[in-house]
Structures are given as structure tokens and as C-alpha cells.
Amino acid sequence: MARTVAVLGGGISGLSACYHLARAARAPRVVLLERGGRVGGWIRSTRARDGAVFEHGPRGLRPAGPRGASALRLVSELGLDADVLAVPGDHTASRHRFLFVRGALHPLPASLGGLVRTVPPFSRPLLWSLLRDLVVPRGRGPDESVHAFASRRFSAELADVAIDSLCRGVFAGDCRALSLRSCFPALFEAEQRHRSVLLGMALGAGKGPALDSALIRRARAERWSQWSLRGGMETLPEALLDFMRSRDVELHCHAAPKRLQLTADQRWQIILEDGSIVADHVISAIPAGALADLLPDEAEPLAQALRGIQAVSVGVVNLQYDDATLPVTGFGHLVPSFENSSLLGIVYDSVAFPEQNGAKGNSIRLTVMLGGAWFTQSFGDPETVLPATLLHQAQEAVRTQLGVLTTPSHSIVMVHKACLPQYTLGHCQRIETITQYLQQEGLPLSLVGASYEGVSVIDCLYSAKMAVARLLGQAC
DSSP, X not given: OOOEEEEEOOXXXXXXXXXHHHTSTTOOEEEEEOSSSOSSTTOXXXXXXXXXXXXXXXXXXXXXXXXXXXXXXXXXXXXXXXXEEEEOTTSHHHHOOEEXXXXXXXXXXXXXXXXXXXXXXXXXXXXXHHHHHTTSOOOOSSOOBHHHHHHHHTOHHHIIIIIHHHHHHHHSSOXXXXXXXXXXXXXXXXXXXXXXXXXXXXXXTTOOOSOOOHHHHHHHHTTOSEEEETTOTTHHHHHXXXXXXXXXXXXXXXXXXXXXXXXXXXXXXXXXXXXXXXXXXXXXXXXXXXXXXXXXXXXXXXXXXXXXXXXXXXXXXXXXXXXXXXSSOSSEEEOOTTTOTTEEEEEEHHHHOGGGSTTOTTOEEEEEEEEETXXXXXXXXXXXXXXXXXXXXXXXXXXXXXXXXXXXXXXXXXXXXXXXXXXXXXXXXXXXXXXXXXXXXXXXXXXXXXXXXXOSHHHHHHHHHHHHHHHHTOOO
């Protein structure tokens, strides 16, 4: 009788785990337990009647590196090549990104000329900060905050303006609390191995992904900065779900586990509201804190480490304006915390992916990101905040920062509660503690998803793929 693998959580990590389990040569019985009524997790797209697409979660994936290549390979395996919308390297959304500082939009330098001269909002040429990196000694500690690292290696101004904004855009987090080693491991390794970050990154460049496909080759040739899917990013979990159904993966929605218990023969009994399931192995794709609440009392050391991984909430406001124009074109702009802590940034969706504008070709689509690590202090409890409050804040930001004065023709407000894990100082130690505990205790448990080693979609896809390869003893 085939062994049973239960996957907890129907987000992109759980779906990816089910996909790789189901397509194995000797596939186990796969059971997916999702507490809600839909799969896809934070990936969610609204398709309007006129063809416009609004993304409420991730809106584009990066193709770079082995993880980016693995995601593109998955797209091809699912037969989605024709649905890919690419943003090539010469596209304005690849070349132009902005910061909103001191009441004005400022382009980030996109060429050498922008590095050798003083470009607002910076008070001196960025080249001086980069040259400083070549002479600063390497850090001696096991880790430091992203802000401290950038201040030490480059300049306090670069840390306060650019790095602060970057961490708000990627992690919705505070760079003064986030761990460099966990959030930007490539920078940490570059400094440790080569002393200079710039030198280390340059020497590390050119290591292409081992995977190959027509889509991967196209992405490299056209220097894609990101890509999406014509019907929105939710097309990806929908395709994974279709594949799972074709392979008889058992999907149980509205099935929230209440408790995990180890049986005498080292299997898991998963207690549900209306019964239980016994599994030989569990792959947890739910947030770390949620898993901690399910573990048996004897696994308290593991639960304690998992509870140390916190997450922040983000308000997402999608806006569409008819007969309007933007003052600049590009990917979007970020806002440093000293400028407006409640507003993380605005993405210019209609610039990167005009194919998703729908019938109203002259409209602009924007996504305003709010809150993050500053959500509670800005808006209060994410469980009770009024959508009208977030909508007003978003419209005001578009009015004052982009000069769009008309009323949006379409708006959608969502609050993603505890959606982005925060890799704060000590995260590496927590992951090491978790890994050692699982090994020492021999628990039939694998952990995948954004809580551990990467918050992006490509990180989540890759972590699930690798976990399944380890479980089944396959080559990665």
C-alpha cells in the first residue's frame, strides 16, 4: 500500500509540493488540507468584465538565478508558455524605478552617469558610497541588521533612503530590524568571501542556472526583469490545481487541522473538526506560527522556535483611473519610512503589463501598498480596519504623489493579515534550531513556504520542490 503524504496549506508552496509529489515515478497518496475555501494563498487576481486584471498579491516574478529558472521550467511543464507576459530589459518598467522623498518623485540611477553626479534625493554622487565598499573591512559578527550593514559599507544616507525603501517594498519590513544574512544572503556571502560586496557580486556573476528550456533561454536573451501571466498570477495556482486533479490528489477545503499527534509507529494523526487523517509524512506549507499551534506538547522546543518567526499585515488597494496619465513611466515608486511610514509604495501596473488593461486602453491601473511593519501604528488592528480608511489613504497618495486628481473608476481594497514573514535578527539561528530538532528527533515533517528561506513566489516554489526531492530521494 502506498504511503500517505499530507500537505498542510493550499498556498503556492503547498500546491507546488503536491505537484512534485504527484508527478513522481512512484507517487505516494497525496492529501492536501486547506483551511479556507480556495487555493492559491496570497496569490489572487481579479479579472474584470472588460478584461482588466487586478493583482492583490504578487504581480510579477523574477526570472534570475536557479530559482527563477525553476519557476519558468514549471510554467512550461504546465503548458503556460503562451500565457507569459514578459518585461524585457529595455522596457521602461525595467529601467525606471522611483523614490518619493521630500515631497517629490526621484528616479533611481539607471546608468553610470547617474552614479558619478549628484542626483536627488541623494546629497552626493552614489559612486562615493560604492567606492567606500572597496576599502571597508568585512563585518566580524554572525549577522547584523540590513540598515547597519548598508550604513557601514556604503553610507547612512543610502541606508536611510534607498535601503529603507527597498526593504519596505520587498518585505514590508523595517530594515533596522531585518537580518541581512537571512534577507539578502548573497550580500552577506559576498562580503564574507571577498570582503567587498561589489567585488563579490561581480565575481559571482555569470553563474547561470543549470536548468534549460525555450522559455528560460528567451528570458536570458531578452534580459527579462520580471514576468506575469495574461490572466493574472492566479493562473499559476489554477494550473497546478488542474494538474493535481488529473493525478487524483485529494483536496479538502475548509479542513483546518486542530492538532498533530504522533502515533506509536511514528506516523502523524491529523485531527480535524470532523475526524482525522493518518499520514506517514507531513509537509507543512502553513505559516510557522500556525504550525506551532498544532504540534504536540513533546515538540515544544520546535514550537517555540517557530513562534519566533513573526509576520506583518499589508493593505492592498487596486485603483483604475480612466482618461488619466502618469507624470512618469516605470515600474513604480517606493516611499522611505521617514517620508510616510504608512505608505510602502505604489506600483504602476498598467506600465509593466498593458496587456492587462482591458478594453479601456487609455486607463491606468495602480496598486497602493500600505502598512507592513507599520500597519498597527498607522491603521490599528488589521482585523477591524475599515476598507474606506485604506481607500482614502490610497487615493490621497495617488493624488499628492502622482497628481491624479480624478476619482477612480474601479477600486478594490484587501487586507492581507500576517502575510509577510519578517526575517529579523536571529532568524538564521531559529532556522538552524528548527533543522537540528527535526533531524535529531527524526520527525516525519518537512517545512516549506515563506516563513523560512525566502518570501518570494519563486522561493516558495523552489523550497517545495527541494523538500519533495529530499523526501523521495530524487536528484534535485
